[in-house]
Amino acid sequence: xxxxxxxxxxxxxxxxxxxxxxxxxxxxxxxxxxxxxxxxxxxxxxxxxxxxxxxxxxxxxxxxxxxxxxxxxxxxxxxxxxxxxxxxxxxxxxxxxxxxxxxxxxxxxxxxxxxxxxxxxxxxxxxxxxxxxxxxxxxxxxxxxxxxxxxxxxxxxxxxxxxxxxxxxxxxxxxxxxxxxxxxxxxxxxxxxxxxxxxxxxxxxxxxxxxxxxxxxxxxxxxxxxxxxxxxxxxxxxxxxxxxxxxxxxxxxxxxxxxxxxxxxxxxxxxxxxxxxxxxxxxxxxxxxxxxxxxxxxxxxxxxxxxxxxxxxxxxxx
Amino acid sequence: xxxxxxxxxxxxxxxxxxxxxxxxxxxxxxxxxxxxxxxxxxxxxxxxxxxxxxxxxxxxxxxxxxxxxxxxxxxxxxxxxxxxxxxxxxxxxxxxxxxxxxxxxxxxxxxxxxxxxxxxxxxxxxxxxxxxxxxxxxxxxxxxxxxxxxxxxxxxxxxxxxxxxxxxxxxxxxxxxxxxxxxxxxxxxxxxxxxxxxxxxxxxxxxxxxxxxxxxxxxxxxxxxxxxxxxxxxxxxxxxxxxxxxxxxxxxxx
Numbered sequence: 001x002x003x004x005x006x007x008x009x010x011x012x013x014x015x016x017x018x019x020x021x022x023x024x025x026x027x028x029x030x031x032x033x034x035x036x037x038x039x040x041x042x043x044x045x046x047x048x049x050x051x052x053x054x055x056x057x058x059x060x061x062x063x064x065x066x067x068x069x070x071x072x073x074x075x076x077x078x079x080x081x082x083x084x085x086x087x088x089x090x091x092x093x094x095x096x097x098x099x100x101x102x103x104x105x106x107x108x109x110x111x112x113x114x115x116x117x118x119x120x121x122x123x124x125x126x127x128x129x130x131x132x133x134x135x136x137x138x139x140x141x142x143x144x145x146x147x148x149x150x151x152x153x154x155x156x157x158x159x160x161x162x163x164x165x166x167x168x169x170x171x172x173x174x175x176x177x178x179x180x181x182x183x184x185x186x187x188x189x190x191x192x193x194x195x196x197x198x199x200x201x202x203x204x205x206x207x208x209x210x211x212x213x214x215x216x217x218x219x220x221x222x223x224x225x226x227x228x229x230x231x232x233x234x235x236x237x238x239x240x241x242x243x244x245x246x247x248x249x250x251x252x253x254x255x256x257x258x259x260x261x262x263x264x265x266x267x268x269x270x271x272x273x274x275x276x277x278x279x280x281x282x283x284x285x286x287x288x289x290x291x292x293x294x295x296x297x298x299x300x301x302x303x304x305x306x307x308x309x310x311x312x313x314x315x316x317x318x
Numbered sequence: 319x320x321x322x323x324x325x326x327x328x329x330x331x332x333x334x335x336x337x338x339x340x341x342x343x344x345x346x347x348x349x350x351x352x353x354x355x356x357x358x359x360x361x362x363x364x365x366x367x368x369x370x371x372x373x374x375x376x377x378x379x380x381x382x383x384x385x386x387x388x389x390x391x392x393x394x395x396x397x398x399x400x401x402x403x404x405x406x407x408x409x410x411x412x413x414x415x416x417x418x419x420x421x422x423x424x425x426x427x428x429x430x431x432x433x434x435x436x437x438x439x440x441x442x443x444x445x446x447x448x449x450x451x452x453x454x455x456x457x458x459x460x461x462x463x464x465x466x467x468x469x470x471x472x473x474x475x476x477x478x479x480x481x482x483x484x485x486x487x488x489x490x491x492x493x494x495x496x497x498x499x500x501x502x503x504x505x506x507x508x509x510x511x512x513x514x515x516x517x518x519x520x521x522x523x524x525x526x527x528x529x530x531x532x533x534x535x536x537x538x539x540x541x542x543x544x545x546x547x548x549x550x551x552x553x554x555x556x557x558x559x560x561x562x563x564x565x566x567x568x569x570x571x572x
Contacts, residue, residue, distance in 0.1 A: 063481075066446060067455055091477045095458045098443035102414055102450025107531030110441045127540070128439050130331045133343045134538040135439075141411075141531035178455040178485040181471070186480055198569070222570060235496060242475075248440060249495075257569040267331065278569050279544060280560065291548055295567075296560055299550035308553060312561045313570060 001081055002026070003143075004051070005033040005073065006088025007064065008150075009042065015086045015148050016050040017156040018115055022084055023052075025117040031055055031080065035072055038168050047164035050156045054164060055080075057171045063180040064092050070099040071173035077104060082143045084122055086115075089147035097147045107141040113152035122146075130248060131271030149252060150194055191226055191243050198224025198257045199276075201246055203269070204232050205262020205283065205302050209239040214303070215261055218310045221317060228253065230269045247272035262302045265290025282306065319372035319465065319487075320427045321363045324417055324448070325356035325391055327384040328438040341539025352387045355433030357394070357500035359493050363431050364395040364501070366465045373397045375424055379404050379416050385516060392511040393503035399514070400424065404521035409530035412521075414447035419524040421452065428487040429470065434459055434494050445492035455485045458492045 002019040006012045012032060019030045032051035034043060036059060043054035057072050073096070077085070085100070087093045089111050101108035112124035122139040124146045193199060200219040202212055212227070219225050227244055234245035246253055248268040258276035262283065263269060270293050273279065281294035284301050291297045298305050329348040336343055363374045376396040378384050381403065388399035402416050421427060430449075435442035442458075449456035460472040470489060474481045475496070521528070547563065549556035564570045 066458070067449075070450060091459060091475075094442055095446045095456065098410070098441075098446035099450040099456060101411065101443065101531075102447035105411065105531070107409065107411060108443060108447075109532060110443060123535075125538075126441075128537075129329070129334060129343055130437070130440075131540060132331065132334055132336060134540055135534045136536040136538060137532045138535045139532055140529070144532075176455050178457065178483055178489070180481060181484050182480075182482040184480045184482075186475075186478055243478075257564070274540075274542065278564065278567050280564070286548075286550060291546065293542060293544055295545040295547065296563055297546075297548040298553075298556045298560055299548060300553050300556065304553060305557065308557045309560065312557050316561050316565060316570065 001028050002030045002084045002086065003033060003076065003080070003082045004030065004086045005035070006090070006093055008088050008090055011088035011090070011148070011150055012046060013049045013155045014151065014153045015088065016046065018148065018153045019086055020050040020156065022115065022117060022122070026083060028083060029053060033057060033073065033076055035059060035069060036061065040166060043166045048158050048160050048162050050162065052164050054166045056166065056168045058168060059171060059173070063183060065176050065178060065180065066092070066095040066099050067176035067178065068173050069096050070103055072171050073100050074103050075171050075173060077143060085143050085145045087145065087147045089149040093147050097145050101145050104143065105141070106143050106145055107139045108145040109137045110147040111149050112146050113149060115146055115148070127271060130267040131274060132267065151254070186242060193226055193228050193244060193246060193251045193253050196224060196226035196253065196255050198222050199226045199228045199246070199253060199255045200224065200259045200261065201228035201230065201263060202233060202261055203230040203263030206233070209237070211303070212239060214306045218259070218306055218313070221310055221314045222257070224255070224257070230263045230266070260290055260294070261306060263290055264288050265293055319366065319370045319429065321366060321372060321374045322421055322424065322427050322430045323356070323360050323363050323374060323376045323391070323396065324430065324432045324444065325360065325376055325378045325387070326353045326436045327351070327378060327380045327387045328353045328436050331438060336539065341541060342537060343539070350383070350387065352390060353433055353436040353438065355435065355437065355493065355495050358495055358497050359431040359433050360391050360394050360396065361498045361500040362463055362493055365498070366429070366463070367395070370465055370467070375400060377402065377417065377420050377424070379408070379413050379521070381406065385518070388516055389511050390503070392514045392516070393508045394501060397514065399516040401516060401518050402521055402524065403518060407534065409532045410441065410443040410447060411531040412528045414444050414451055415525055415528060416521055417444065417448050418451040420519065423519070423524065429465070430488070430490040432490065432492045434492045442492070445490055449490040452490070454488050454490055456490045456492070457483050457485055460491050460493045461496050463491060463493070463497070
């Protein structure tokens with residue numbers, strides 16, 4: 001069986017399509033797990049996206065703790081014949097997967113966007129060395145755990161005629177001595193860089209927080225409206241909230257057009273945007289690394305280039 | 319308070335070159351260092367010890383030359399080091415199992431500190447795997463830690479949410495790069511490491527018959543084929559050409 005779990009619906013639906021493909025090769029079924037309240041509507045939706053079975057682990061846990069969720073998943077694994085486990089690669093999912101791997105003595109690979117079966121072994125590829133290489137990992141364990149980032153796979157077409165079974169079971173897992181005192185939505189500016197078609201990003205080349213309006217204006221005329229940034233702007237200077245941060249520890253994006261202004265092009269940043277369609281770089285240093293990763297580039301002072309570019313795009317777009 | 323810091327020796331990715339023909343990374347000759355975020359874990363351990371007293375033991379699983387890296391952490395402020403010599407290419411399961419056995423052998427501990435992930439592979443598995451093996455609470459992605467006598471409270475960055483978690487001891491905490499600024503040891507501190515003990519244990523003496531559950535069968539190069547059309551003369555002309563190119567690519571326009 002291929003077991004799919006994420007606390008994020010969109011990620012679950014994307015993983016279901018890969019799970020169906022792997023299950024076909026292994027001649028197995030796909031089970032999607034829901035932990036928490038018995039949400040039958042959600043269970044039916046997962047079936048319409050390819051799950052043969054939905055296992056609802058009914059719990060009254062108020063908040064996510066990896067210790068408790070790993071115990072619940074371990075219980076599900078014990079009751080069923082699970083060969084492969086796909087878990088959504090948000091932070092909850094990653095800490096959950098690794099703990100589960102420790103508990104079950106199972107191999108685990110995080111952040112894989114290419115999963116397949118070769119010579120009856122599950123294989124998972126992931127980017128390593130800050131984007132300098134792709135490691136091809138082979139599993140020698142059962143179950144095999146893989147975490148999958150958002151947008152790695154396209155969901156199957158929703159089909160309400162798909163049939164599946166819903167199993168509900170109360171599971172009282174181990175309780176962790178830790179306590180969640182407070183959960184607060186991160187301060188965000190309601191941007192979703194991961195879904196954006198056009199992104200204009202800023203980096204250390206910007207001298208002042210107020211200057212970010214230059215790229216906001218460019219993003220506006222490009223009808224992209226989405227502003228991204230490199231690590232220093234979000235993590236160190238905090239000029240923008242972390243939902244703008246693109247890079248290895250930030251968001252990974254693949255818009256059709258990515259414009260990097262005043263970004264030097266550290267590998268950690270490249271790792272977050274390398275899958276973009278067309279990459280444009282604006283930097284005053286002709287030797288800047290970013291130009292090696294760009295389709296088009298302008299060497300020049302961003303304070304001169306961006307207003308001119310904004311005006312030229314405006315004229316072109318009419 | 320007895321604190322154990324887990325640290326990893328990694329290749330310095332910023333010094334890594336890529337073979338121009340195969341696009342594969344060249345690993346030979348790349349300098350080694352302590353994974354950056356493990357230094358943040360070390361710094362946090364020192365702050366906690368300064369406030370609460372106790373002892374800091376730093377442990378690493380790696381080749382014998384990793385002893386030099388342990389010395390760097392002793393210079394920062396760790397009291398003792400344990401190096402577990404292990405073959406190359408051990409997987410997450412083997413590393414976490416060896417750490418668990420090492421920690422059991424060290425004996426009593428209140429807190430284990432790790433970086434959220436190592437900067438070479440950035441998987442972030444070791445902390446949670448180890449906590450799972452030891453069956454203790456895990457507090458991940460901590461951006462601030464407040465350790466008191468009977469409990470520890472951490473503010474955690476969980477991506478879309480900020481979560482405050484409290485735990486009793488023993489506990490495993492993973493920290494992010496933002497938690498602090500690791501100190502640079504003074505010359506006196508570097509010299510003083512000569513008097514600090516480093517134990518060397520072999521992997522086999524801790525756990526025999528360990529086999530990898532995942533194996534890296536290949537390291538592939540990453541094709542980065544970009545057009546690299548760079549305009550650098552007259553600015554107005556450059557902007558004009560860029561806009562025309564983007565329109566031809568179909569990424570802008572009506």
